[in-house]
Amino acid sequence: MGLFILRRLGVMVLTAICLTFIVFWLTNLYPKLEVLAKTQGNFRMSDEAVISYLGNRGYTQALPVKYGQWLGVVPGYIIEGSDGEIRSKCERNSPPTDETPTFCGIIQGNWGFSTVAKEDVADVLPTRLGNTGKLMFWVLMVMVPGALIIGVLAGMREGSRTDRSLSTVSIIATATPEYVSGVILIALFATPLFGMQYFKGTATSAMDNITFNNFFLPVMTIAIYGMGYIARMTRASMTEIMTAQYVRTARLKGVSFANIVIKHALRNALIAPFTVIMLQVPWLLNGVVIVETLFNYKGFGWELVRAASNNDIEMLLGVSVISVIVVLMTQLISDIGYVFLNPRIRIS
Amino acid sequence: MTNKTLTGAPLHPAVEIYVKDAQTGKLSRREFMARTTALGVTSAAAYGLLGLAQPAAAAGHAQQGGTMRMQMEVRALKDPRAFDWTQMAFVTAGWLEYLVEYNSDGSFEPMLLSGWEINDDATVYTLSVRQGVQWNNGENFTADDVARVITDWCDKNAEGNSMAGRMTALVDDVTGTAIKGGIEVVDAYTVRLNLPQSDISLIAGMSDYPAAVYHSSIDRENPANTPVGTGPYMIESNEVGVKAVLVRNEGHEWWGYAEGKGAYLDRIEYIDYGTDPSAWVAAAAADEVDMTYETVGDFVDVFESIGYERSEIASAATLVIRPNQAAEVDGVKPYADVRVRRAISMAVDNSICLELGYADRGIVARNQHVGPMHPEWADVPAIDYDPAGALALLTEAGMQDFEMEISSIDDDWRKNTTDAVAAQLRDAGFNVKRTIIPGSTFWNDWTKYAFSSTNWNHRPLGTQVLGLAYRSGEAWNEFAFNNAEFDALLDDANAIAAADERAIVMAKIQQILVDEAVTIQPYWRSLYRHCKPGFVGWEMHIAYLPQIYKIGIAA
Numbered sequence: 001m002g003l004f005i006l007r008r009l010g011v012m013v014l015t016a017i018c019l020t021f022i023v024f025w026l027t028n029l030y031p032k033l034e035v036l037a038k039t040q041g042n043f044r045m046s047d048e049a050v051i052s053y054l055g056n057r058g059y060t061q062a063l064p065v066k067y068g069q070w071l072g073v074v075p076g077y078i079i080e081g082s083d084g085e086i087r088s089k090c091e092r093n094s095p096p097t098d099e100t101p102t103f104c105g106i107i108q109g110n111w112g113f114s115t116v117a118k119e120d121v122a123d124v125l126p127t128r129l130g131n132t133g134k135l136m137f138w139v140l141m142v143m144v145p146g147a148l149i150i151g152v153l154a155g156m157r158e159g160s161r162t163d164r165s166l167s168t169v170s171i172i173a174t175a176t177p178e179y180v181s182g183v184i185l186i187a188l189f190a191t192p193l194f195g196m197q198y199f200k201g202t203a204t205s206a207m208d209n210i211t212f213n214n215f216f217l218p219v220m221t222i223a224i225y226g227m228g229y230i231a232r233m234t235r236a237s238m239t240e241i242m243t244a245q246y247v248r249t250a251r252l253k254g255v256s257f258a259n260i261v262i263k264h265a266l267r268n269a270l271i272a273p274f275t276v277i278m279l280q281v282p283w284l285l286n287g288v289v290i291v292e293t294l295f296n297y298k299g300f301g302w303e304l305v306r307a308a309s310n311n312d313i314e315m316l317l318g319v320s321v322i323s324v325i326v327v328l329m330t331q332l333i334s335d336i337g338y339v340f341l342n343p344r345i346r347i348s
Numbered sequence: 349m350t351n352k353t354l355t356g357a358p359l360h361p362a363v364e365i366y367v368k369d370a371q372t373g374k375l376s377r378r379e380f381m382a383r384t385t386a387l388g389v390t391s392a393a394a395y396g397l398l399g400l401a402q403p404a405a406a407a408g409h410a411q412q413g414g415t416m417r418m419q420m421e422v423r424a425l426k427d428p429r430a431f432d433w434t435q436m437a438f439v440t441a442g443w444l445e446y447l448v449e450y451n452s453d454g455s456f457e458p459m460l461l462s463g464w465e466i467n468d469d470a471t472v473y474t475l476s477v478r479q480g481v482q483w484n485n486g487e488n489f490t491a492d493d494v495a496r497v498i499t500d501w502c503d504k505n506a507e508g509n510s511m512a513g514r515m516t517a518l519v520d521d522v523t524g525t526a527i528k529g530g531i532e533v534v535d536a537y538t539v540r541l542n543l544p545q546s547d548i549s550l551i552a553g554m555s556d557y558p559a560a561v562y563h564s565s566i567d568r569e570n571p572a573n574t575p576v577g578t579g580p581y582m583i584e585s586n587e588v589g590v591k592a593v594l595v596r597n598e599g600h601e602w603w604g605y606a607e608g609k610g611a612y613l614d615r616i617e618y619i620d621y622g623t624d625p626s627a628w629v630a631a632a633a634a635d636e637v638d639m640t641y642e643t644v645g646d647f648v649d650v651f652e653s654i655g656y657e658r659s660e661i662a663s664a665a666t667l668v669i670r671p672n673q674a675a676e677v678d679g680v681k682p683y684a685d686v687r688v689r690r691a692i693s694m695a696v697d698n699s700i701c702l703e704l705g706y707a708d709r710g711i712v713a714r715n716q717h718v719g720p721m722h723p724e725w726a727d728v729p730a731i732d733y734d735p736a737g738a739l740a741l742l743t744e745a746g747m748q749d750f751e752m753e754i755s756s757i758d759d760d761w762r763k764n765t766t767d768a769v770a771a772q773l774r775d776a777g778f779n780v781k782r783t784i785i786p787g788s789t790f791w792n793d794w795t796k797y798a799f800s801s802t803n804w805n806h807r808p809l810g811t812q813v814l815g816l817a818y819r820s821g822e823a824w825n826e827f828a829f830n831n832a833e834f835d836a837l838l839d840d841a842n843a844i845a846a847a848d849e850r851a852i853v854m855a856k857i858q859q860i861l862v863d864e865a866v867t868i869q870p871y872w873r874s875l876y877r878h879c880k881p882g883f884v885g886w887e888m889h890i891a892y893l894p895q896i897y898k899i900g901i902a903a
Binding site for chain 1: 424425569570588589590619620621622627630631633634636786793
């Protein structure tokens with residue numbers, strides 16, 4: 001088991017390195033750097049000024065060197081600029097002192113500086129993650145029980161009227177992406193158009209204080225999408241279990257239907273949905289990008305959009321690292337959880 | 349009412365000319381106010397010279413205390429001289445104040461100056477610094493501070509410093525810094541500016557939003573890190589793209605309290621809802637904000653439908669849709685040819701742009717970027733609308749197959765107006781491609797796009813914007829317009845002259861802009877702000893100036 005986890009962590013590190021390198025390469029393409037120089041320095045910089053600006057700040061070094069510096073395996077640059085100022089990476093472009101460390105990359109715990117927010121990435125990301133964490137928590141709280149109940153109810157009696165209607169609803173929910181359902185929900189429940197203005201069409205105030213009013217719509221927008229999918233999986237697994245030999249035997253022995261469902265079928269039926277739920281968490285991150293932008297909720301997804309559109313290199317890299325961790329951690333949990341749910345499976 | 353001027357000095361001789369001009373109808377009231385108060389006449393006296401009483405300020409009914417939340421983009425701060433967004437000034441206005449304040453009625457009010465005198469030919473400005481003003485770190489505010497800031501403004505070498513364009517008369521062409529002996533500290537509370545040539549626009553320049561007066565300890569990368577200023581508020585938090593909060597600076601004795609200036613609110617929050625106006629409506633409907641920063645286009649009606657009050661001001665704010673004469677597309681400079689530019693102007697009917705782009709909320713302009721709201725405007729006719737002639741001219745220039753790429757930002761009115769221009773060009777038979785660039789990256793290259801639209805704010809004097817954007821080599825000259833005759837005429841126009849003589853020079857200037865077809869400038873827009881009932885002093889400002897100390901909750 002320990003070895004398995006170690007191996008998984010190894011894969012995680014490797015994936016993170018590959019992914020960040022790709023992001024690093026894309027954000028360091030010259031036109032992107034030019035945009036960065038002009039946003040940071042001056043919107044009407046001449047081309048020569050752009051080159052000296054980038055050169056003075058270490059952007060024109062070779063790609064592997066820059067990447068190594070960001071990682072912290074290559075010593076941070078110390079450049080004497082064309083303007084006579086000495087800039088060092090580890091002092092955030094101030095002249096180096098005696099206490100300046102040689103390496104200052106992510107390995108040393110230095111996540112870099114967001115050029116847009118003008119703050120340390122390490123200061124910005126926890127706030128954003130916290131906001132998204134709250135959103136995800138409530139999404140899971142609504143989505144998982146909702147999906148399981150719908151799935152189990154539909155799967156108990158395959159082909160019944162309940163099954164047909166619930167399945168239709170789940171298929172519609174899964175087929176509607178967040179950017180459609182979000183807009184529909186806002187139009188229905190947050191504008192006076194239909195006389196049902198019960199909720200707020202923006203979640204900005206939820207960053208300080210979550211209320212039912214300001215958080216209902218964003219949570220539902222994400223939850224509805226995932227709910228349909230998980231419900232379908234639960235239903236499929238439930239119908240299969242309900243036709244299994246041991247369930248038939250139990251029924252013949254006169255066990256009540258409620259007891260069969262709860263005591264005998266449920267645990268086995270939940271194995272597949274459990275994996276799906278854990279796999280769904282990274283998928284939710286997609287929805288978070290759309291929903292946070294739509295509802296103006298300043299979380300992880302919103303930060304990703306902002307960093308990408310402003311070529312905020314170190315912020316984007318930070319976001320990538322976190323994404324890799326989230327995705328692989330949920331998979332690790334799902335693999336481990338699987339063992340507990342299904343004793344037949346052994347890892348390692 | 350004893351003194352007619354701020355310093356008690358006699359009236360400037362030009363004031364008499366203005367009074368005559370105003371009485372004979374050559375100057376409108378707004379123009380008269382701008383002209384005379386810029387010469388140091390108090391606004392009450394200026395109204396008096398016209399035989400009118402000064403309108404009472406509405407802010408007398410505000411209660412002390414309370415919180416105001418405004419929907420506004422929260423942008424990263426930078427050196428105030430390099431501010432290119434008024435939104436930045438709304439944040440710094442909490443602690444950084446201005447020497448002079450420009451008001452929507454066209455008058456100039458003294459703030460950190462207590463008054464100013466201008467000699468007869470407008471070459472010597474004597475600025476009296478307000479006494480008893482303190483920085484919030486306890487130091488006294490003196491003439492040295494004023495001289496230091498003006499010297500900084502004149503530094504053309506500082507990256508992105510647009511104040512140098514407003515202080516041209518004080519800038520040495522060779523060194524790009526303040527001319528020697530131009531800024532003179534006479535005593536602790538007097539600064540004298542000695543100009544080599546006449547310039548009447550300096551006071552107006554000092555009132556603009558990048559002219560915030562900052563302390564020598566300012567962090568130019570992010571002024572919020574060292575919020576030393578003279579104003580009544582202190583920054584509590586400034587999270588770019590999310591929210592900025594100003595709170596009353598309790599320990600600081602603001603000079604304005606004694607003057608009865610206001611600063612009624614205890615707390616001001618600017619909340620960022622992005623650039624999509626429908627999100628602002630959602631925020632207003634959800635009662636998450638109290639007022640908008642600005643309401644545009646169709647959303648004026650939408651906000652009224654949810655019970656918000658409207659404030660409207662007719663201004664010289666406008667949009668230019670311009671080719672860049674120096675821009676190279678596939679190795680040629682398509683817009684360096686005046687025939688191409690004239691063809692573009694001839695193919696566009698400005699009234700259609702106003703109707704489709706801004707829902708007819710404004711007045712049609714004539715591509716001259718000086719309008720009837722400016723004191724020096726001359727009645728120069730616009731180029732004739734002639735789409736057939738336009739195509740003929742374009743064909744003559746050999747550019748009929750050239751694909752013009754017109755870029756704009758992805759918002760409401762700017763995009764719609766640019767679309768209207770593109771559609772008219774297509775109708776005239778031009779080959780047009782429209783590109784929409786997201787707001788986050790649009791401004792990276794705004795002066796460099798080959799053909800794009802840019803919004804320009806109101807400025808008190810018409811020559812100010814011409815000096816900022818049309819003079820050869822200026823930072824904001826997005827037209828790449830380079831015309832020595834125009835520059836020389838602009839210098840002449842900046843010298844004091846009676847309305848008649850000035851109009852002759854301005855007529856030439858405006859004619860050059862029409863003949864050279866520098867830009868399409870289709871309309872002057874009215875500006876709108878909407879507010880939840882119950883606030884006072886929140887009216888939209890004609891030039892978006894951040895007069896937040898005037899806002900209060902109605903008593």
